[in-house]
Amino acid sequence: MELVTKEQMAALQANGRRMMEKDISCEVWPVVKLFTPDANATWLLAWVEPGDPDIAWGLADLGFPEIGSVCLSEIAAVRGALGLPVERDLYFKAEKSLSEYADEARDRGHIAA
Template identity: 55%
Template sequence: MNLLPQKILDQLAANGEANFARIQAGEDTIDHAPVVKLFTPDGGATWLLSETEPDDPDIAFGLCDLGLGFPELGSVRISVLLAHRGRLGLPVERDLHFQADAPLSVYAERARDAGGILA
């Protein structure tokens, strides 16, 4: 399975471009809904990614939870996720059934309250 098909990469890039344009215009950024949910099948890590950097599409922004009870909004390199292997040597997977129902900030609030991503 391709972890991030072109359609997902295109949406992440479009969201990043939209926010970059808003920053350049001095406007507030858009609180995008997550585009993709990634997780470690043999661990507790989960990532909800909403956009990539226009100047470096290897850098994605989203809600990151390493399974330690402290989910955070931040950036992660896609190449690191592609190379990561869990405790049993399994690669990061994409949740094929994930469909966002809220903007990223709502997922972040829920995750802080619960101590982990609920998606």
Template identity: 55%
Template sequence: MTKLLTDDQREQLLANGRESTENPHFDPQPVVKLFTPDAGATWLLSELDSDETAFGLCDLGQGFPELGYVSLAELEGLRGKWGLPIERDLYFRADKPISAYAREARMAGRIVA
């Protein structure tokens, strides 16, 4: 199985998680985009805590994207309708803070990245 996060992404997510604990106004850019190739779900993750709980923009493909928390262990075990695992978008590069992605997603009813 492909790792959901590279070591560099994990380190950046952890650093963002520490910063957000110290600074409640911290608004980082997403570090990684994950998606189900066969189910329409997408996650833009911006932070990670030591318990492997990530924070970011979550879109389950039902028209209601929202900021929230998700367990990496649960994502690793998740499969789409054809049994395919979650994949990492190798070409995703964030160009704005997570709050801007969330605002656009709420208006569009889905993550626009």
């Protein structure tokens, strides 16, 4: 399974262009949710760097939630305790902005999406 579909990558790139144009008035929403089925890691990705689509930005929870950048190629190489690869949540549909997910995750101690 591919981590990010072509449609999702197009949306991530569009968000990245807006962010680089300093359109911080737009509240970006996550486009894709990735997770490890056997290791309690979750990523909500909102945009990719326009010049390097391997660098994504979003909310990551690898034991504690934080906003920052991640390398998609590194995520693709991650394996959990049982050797299972990272999966894309096929049913994820963002219901709030990335900052709202981040605030909620800080309160709960984990991403709930």
